[in-house]
Amino acid sequence: MRPDARWAFARYRAIAHRLPQPARPWPKHSYRILDLDYVLKRYDGFILDAFGVLNIGEGVLEQALKRVATMRALGKKVMVLTNGASAPRAEALAKYRGWGFDFADTEVIASRDLAAAALAGRGGLWAGIAPEGAGFADLPGDVRALDNDLLGRADGFLFLGSQDWTDAKQAALVAALKARPRPVICANPDIVAPREDGFTWEPGHWAHQLPVPVEYHGKPFAGAFDAALAAMGLPPEQVAMVGDTLHTDILGGHAAGCATVLITGHGFFKGVDPDSFIEATGIVPTFIADET
Ligand SMILES: [Mg+2]
Incomplete structure (x- = not known):
């Protein structure tokens, strides 16, 4: 929906408890x-x-x-x-x-x-979650588009975009992380984005529901x-x-x-x-x- x-x-x-808690008073x-x-x-x-x-x-x-x-x-x-x-x-x-x-x-x-800077020097094989056909050449290290093989084999997951993400793909990722917990970096903490015809769910929406701690980069x-x-x-x-x-x-x-x-x-x-x-x-x- x-x-x-x-x-x-x-x-x-x-998810407010996972977000920054400002020390200074509000207006x-x-x-x-x-x-x-x-x-x-x-x-x-x-x-x-x-x-x-x-x-x-x-x-x-x-x-x-x-x-x-x-x-x-x-x-x-x-x-x-x-x-x-x-x-x-x-x-x-x-x-x-x-x-x-x-x-x-x-x-x-x-x-x-910001996520790319965090990824630099970590090593390992990272499964990138992004719209179909998206490239990863600008990112450091070994990042490849997530597929069924990488669900089990990747050393970590990099959530960039959720345009093509579905409940079924989310369920598969949740199962893979339950079977073998691995690091997840989420490069878009947004829950939704406004489009011309309403809102879409964004990576933050999905990442906050994963069964492992997630490293967030962005506002x-x-x-x-x-x-x-x-x-x-x-x-x-x-x-x-x-x-x-x-x-x-x-x-x-x-x-x-x-x-x-x-x-x-x-x-x-x-x-x-x-x-x-x-x-x-x-x-x-x-x-x-x-x-x-
Ligand atoms: Mg905005």
Whole structure:
């Protein structure tokens, strides 16, 4: 069954204990703004989520193009921090440029890159879980597409994308890991992603149900934000994290010490009032914006 915001939210709440627990206090309330124009002058840098902020599925959001252009004009630092791990970064970058963004190579951090760095030097044969036909040449070590043979033989599993993943494949992986536990790296901790016609389940949804501990790379985990802030060369208090999901963008951004902007008009909260979700989780954004 295809998830909706409520389903996805229930899943995030069920795994909340595995996510970062910020030491700093949350804002008492959020300021409402129409779009990012209202906060551009307050911060020196912006970390932008991709799905739900720059694009919905394969369609670019026109206002995101405008907003990034304004950030450039004001001399702001910009960083895309995405949990999209299905495609190598060169492909992701080409997609952004095809949509009209001018991001430099150093302005995009994909969780795939973070997982690749973690994989380097580990050795062994890794079974990659990715959309059919996807390549692994950009990853270090011996990574091959998961098949029946590798279920038993692989030394570890690398979850990159779940477009072609099914309940049957998940059951086979669960059985293989029960028979012989092995490390699992999940390069996309997202539970769902907003597409043009609703949500899809993402690797985090499946990985959290495996019978072994899973190593996660990407938002909301600290490594992703450490990498983004280091690349920007800014202290966290001068940076705002912009995203459409409470449990990844806002939780992770706040834990990293950044201000946060939750976008509600498109992405995760499209057509859903975020207030009850914010109240239920205590994950309170600094700002709530209608759109990017
Ligand atoms: Mg998003």
